[in-house]
Amino acid sequence: EIVSWVENFFAARGALVGKKALITAGPTVEPLDPVRFFSNYSSGKMGYALAAAAREAGAEVTLVSGPVSLDAPAGVTRIEVKSAEEMKNTVLVHLPDADVIIKAAAVADYRPKHVFKQKMKKSADELTIVLEKTEDIALEVGRRKRPDQLLVGFAAETEEMERHALSKLERKGMDLIVANDVSKPGAGFGSDTNIVSVYDREGLVISLPRMNKIEVARQIIALIGERLDEH
Amino acid sequence: EIVSWVENFFAARGALVGKKALITAGPTVEPLDPVRFFSNYSSGKMGYALAAAAREAGAEVTLVSGPVSLDAPAGVTRIEVKSAEEMKNTVLVHLPDADVIIKAAAVADYRPKHVFKQKMKKSADELTIVLEKTEDIALEVGRRKRPDQLLVGFAAETEEMERHALSKLERKGMDLIVANDVSKPGAGFGSDTNIVSVYDREGLVISLPRMNKIEVARQIIALIGERLDEH
Numbered sequence: 184e185i186v187s188w189v190e191n192f193f194a195a196r197g198a199l200v201g202k203k204a205l206i207t208a209g210p211t212v213e214p215l216d217p218v219r220f221f222s223n224y225s226s227g228k229m230g231y232a233l234a235a236a237a238r239e240a241g242a243e244v245t246l247v248s249g250p251v252s253l254d255a256p257a258g259v260t261r262i263e264v265k266s267a268e269e270m271k272n273t274v275l276v277h278l279p280d281a282d283v284i285i286k287a288a289a290v291a292d293y294r295p296k297h298v299f300k301q302k303m304k305k306s307a308d309e310l311t312i313v314l315e316k317t318e319d320i321a322l323e324v325g326r327r328k329r330p331d332q333l334l335v336g337f338a339a340e341t342e343e344m345e346r347h348a349l350s351k352l353e354r355k356g357m358d359l360i361v362a363n364d365v366s367k368p369g370a371g372f373g374s375d376t377n378i379v380s381v382y383d384r385e386g387l388v389i390s391l392p393r394m395n396k397i398e399v400a401r402q403i404i405a406l407i408g409e410r411l412d413e414h
Numbered sequence: 415e416i417v418s419w420v421e422n423f424f425a426a427r428g429a430l431v432g433k434k435a436l437i438t439a440g441p442t443v444e445p446l447d448p449v450r451f452f453s454n455y456s457s458g459k460m461g462y463a464l465a466a467a468a469r470e471a472g473a474e475v476t477l478v479s480g481p482v483s484l485d486a487p488a489g490v491t492r493i494e495v496k497s498a499e500e501m502k503n504t505v506l507v508h509l510p511d512a513d514v515i516i517k518a519a520a521v522a523d524y525r526p527k528h529v530f531k532q533k534m535k536k537s538a539d540e541l542t543i544v545l546e547k548t549e550d551i552a553l554e555v556g557r558r559k560r561p562d563q564l565l566v567g568f569a570a571e572t573e574e575m576e577r578h579a580l581s582k583l584e585r586k587g588m589d590l591i592v593a594n595d596v597s598k599p600g601a602g603f604g605s606d607t608n609i610v611s612v613y614d615r616e617g618l619v620i621s622l623p624r625m626n627k628i629e630v631a632r633q634i635i636a637l638i639g640e641r642l643d644e645h
Contacts (some may be wrong), residue, residue, distance in 0.1 A: 252483035
């Protein structure tokens with residue numbers, strides 16, 4: 184066990200020296216009125232682990248983070264945002280500088296179409312809310328990215344993981360996608376561990392057993408290091 | 415300043431010896447699917463400060479808390495819940511034992527009527543969601559409470575604070591209501607300070623300047639101590 188931990192620790196050693204990593208993490212928060220919002224269960228742990236592992240591997244790291252209760256990893260530049268719109272704007276500003284973009288944030292894909300200026304009063308028994316699609320950050324990044332930039336996305340699924348992940352990879356012009364079945368115990372939202380499979384355009388690249396998120400992050404960073412060298 | 419801090423520290427001293435306090439805190443989280451939810455910006459700080467101040471004043475404290483990133487105050491029994499429904503059930507179980515019930519939680523008043531079992535796929539440009547009213551915990555507690563029990567509620571308002579607070583106090587059978595204008599800087603959600611006014615059925619009881627939430631909590635606990643003595 185010590186050997187495997189040590190191997191893991193050194194897996195990503197030096198893999199990103201001289202590289203710039205732009206990493207997103209956490210949920211976004213989409214307001215309905217001054218006190219209410221829509222969000223999701225992302226804890227930010229996977230994105231923060233990736234930021235720590237990328238830094239450890241020698242990268243200069245910019246972490247664009249939604250609201251989470253985590254401290255920024257040492258040596259990482261954190262930019263805090265709330266909504267999908269803020270996250271998109273921030274990512275696009277930093278995109279040209281990045282060698283690798285890792286989109287680990289769980290960006291809201293819908294937000295209330297109308298945001299109320301005052302707190303809504305509780306009156307009607309039912310309330311109908313229209314949600315509209317948010318900006319698709321991954322799609323926009325996929326469109327703008329240069330051939331020398333590597334785009335890594337995430338897919339949190341509850342069913343048909345492989346099919347949904349490969350479809351997302353293709354649609355959004357990603358180079359790699361990290362998929363996890365968030366309905367499994369020990370995977371995904373809020374958990375300290377994760378169970379992931381990584382795919383590229385040719386199919387499955389690696390499938391990892393349940394591991395701590397920092398160990399998962401090191402494996403992903405090692406793989407990114409290899410892919411950047413091939414670029 | 416030291417004098418006023420000391421006065422404040424001792425304001426609630428012994429005020430709740432031999433009493434049982436049931437305190438709710440934090441937001442509730444209402445699921446839309448396995449990963450998405452509706453919630454609000456309550457940080458739980460005011461409710462946790464009240465739990466700490468009540469314990470400091472000698473009470474046996476049960477804290478029913480929605481998801482927050484705060485540690486339970488020393489000596490306080492914390493019960494963690496997620497949805498409005500779970501909060502209601504937990505509060506009603508502990509209600510008969512309580513001398514004072516302080517409802518500082520920001521309970522969701524609406525929740526998605528239909529909860530999807532699988533993660534919703536992003537497809538339609540717009541999505542209509544029907545929200546239904548949640549159980550009105552304060553109203554139910556107001557109905558069930560005995561004359562020897564004191565019910566203290568909160569009102570977070572963004573306009574017409576006094577009118578809304580007095581109307582809520584009346585409607586829900588509360589003995590005291592703590593109102594704050596969450597649109598003011600230094601008041602309400604997420605802030606370490608608060609600016610509150612306390613009302614009873616006769617009108618304004620006290621109006622406090624901006625203070626740390628623990629100081630606000632001590633003033634409220636001192637007032638509750640006086641009211642319980644009068645009961």
